[in-house]
Amino acid sequence: MDFWNNTLGGPTKIVAPMVDASELPWRLLSRKYGAELCYTPMLHSAMFVKDAKYRKEALATCEEDKPLIIQFCGNDPKIMLEAALLAEDHCCAIDINLGCPQAIAKRGHYGAYLQDEWDLVSNIVSTLSKSCKVPITCKIRRFESVEKTIEYATLLEKSGCKVLTLHGRTREQKGPLTGLADWLYVKEVKKAVKIPVISNGNIQTMQDITNCMETTNCQGVMTAEGNLYNPYLFESTWPPCWEPALEYLDLVVKYPCPLSYIRGHLFKLFHHLLNLPENAKTRISLGAAKSVEQFFNISKELRDKYIDYHNGVKLWDETNEPGTFNLILPPWLCQSYIRMPPDEHVKLVEEKVKEAQCAEKKRKYLDCEGNMISRKMMKKLRRIQRRPEKEAPSVCKKGLEKCGSCFNPQGGKCNYKLCKKCCKDKCFLENLDCPGHRILVKTRREMAQFYQVERANTNKSVIK
Structure with a gap:
């Protein structure tokens, strides 16, 4: 003692x-x-x-x-x-x-x-x-x-x-x-x-x-x-988080320490602010910062963004816990990090494991009409979804638009929005080309010869 x-x-x-x-x-x-x-x-x-x-x-x-x-x-x-x-x-x-x-x-x-x-x-x-x-x-x-x-x-x-x-x-x-x-x-x-x-x-x-x-x-x-x-x-x-952050950075200038230490402290001080969707870019910038000066700039950027809310110049609407009348601290104030209770975490993990197991067993997907879609087609649809600039086709059966003449899926690059068989017929009858299906003049000649042989064989069978 x-x-x-x-x-x-x-x-x-x-x-x-x-x-x-x-x-x-x-x-x-x-x-x-x-x-x-x-x-x-x-x-x-x-x-x-x-x-x-x-x-x-x-x-x-x-x-x-x-x-x-x-x-x-x-x-x-x-x-x-x-x-x-x-x-x-x-x-x-x-x-x-x-x-x-x-x-x-x-x-x-x-x-x-x-x-x-x-x-x-x-x-x-x-x-x-x-x-x-x-x-x-x-x-x-x-x-x-x-x-x-x-x-x-x-x-x-x-x-x-x-x-x-x-x-x-x-x-x-x-x-x-x-x-x-x-x-x-x-x-x-x-x-x-x-x-x-x-x-x-x-x-x-x-x-x-x-x-x-x-x-x-x-x-x-x-x-x-x-x-x-x-x-x-x-x-x-419970001060606004930029105050301890800037004080800490002033001390870092006087007593240097590794940048990883600084980054870790700022991520915790700004934790609740950085979790807001509007600050996603700032979070990335903090993770990529490579100098004390950049850490200062990020801290000041967050201060300038929220200081009017802190001083009451602007109104912060999210002051109540959703569905209750409980008041909550605004995200720019330093406050504790509350973890999910262990039993809830275990339950959540078990649910995710079950979902993954079910998905693994099925390995099959349905389109909007309830028809089965193969895994290969599902990957293609997901690729389309990741490219929002391209309009995703309406899916049916195999996940593609229907051919204009039959129920088969149309070719993705076909000029006439037909399946390969219908496109060949159209190009032959109307003397057209389709680069998407690689049907050109030479191909049409081969098809003409094929049809001549088929007609000759048909005539012979009729004569017999």
Whole structure:
């Protein structure tokens, strides 16, 4: 508790370590609007030890960027210790990532995919704790049972962990299956250990922070996604999205960072605006931007487009949720991103799978009259639909217009809108050419000879 209160200052509003997102400019912006403790992005310990350039970029900080905790991932105690010793002079503590659930952590065998190897985890924490001059902290995810989660937290405390961050979701709760974090696990772990506990998960507004601390009795609350969509969250305000965007870009000019980081932040800040059909081109421009100047121009373009609505000069009609009287925030204000509940997502995926299976079984299509259309003809019709400048023919039977003389489909390039057989007859009788069916003078001569032979054979049979 001395470390928590004296060194860190007893923070309650904490910005999580986020890969490619919690870099120096973003940390400074978050601190300006209420964040009391920040983490670096997750750093790979082996790369940190071997690559001097990677190490220099990762350790970018300044006097205003305090208190700061550096987070490492890895599975080798010796390499992680070497990385921690290189970083300890630049931070207040070293955090061990034991909670990352992403596929990259599974491939690299670190993060939440170490939580079943308790001997290895204990070895890592104790090795760093005994050899580093700064405290060692850990960030974990819960298990399915409260008892196992408490046992795991107790193991980390005994191994030398000085502050524990518990994410109230399991390793499997990620992406569209994220769902809600369970604060009950945080509450029970807080009762079982003596070290400070930080709660992570379900933090989208200032009211969530208050509710979480009252429910769990934890020392602090950590947010990741909530901070990315609204860096003013800790001040309980919802600014127009261009304000934090332009402030962040000003900091980027002073403290440069990779363009991919900038693009990711702007996509989240402008998320609700860019989802509007009218801003489709702007979304493409943001994805293709290759300089800070272009990012500035895009931010100012969106500001100029919606600032009159924000100031009340123009009226924004879409203020109610469709079919209800619930008021909704206009899309230019920073606000949380709300995912579809996991059960609804699973149901939607199952419906799509069934539809795909049915389509695969049928593999046949019907025209407007209920006649079967082959797959080949269906592809041709789809090609026609993708060319709106060309008028699509009315379909029947095989999907083409009827021949003018019979029920067969007409040739696509026929001058007389006939099938090949009828076109040959017409060209022979009327002495015409049809380049579409390649019926020319030479062809007509061959046809004349054919008809002469046919008539001769007919006359012979009649005589007999």
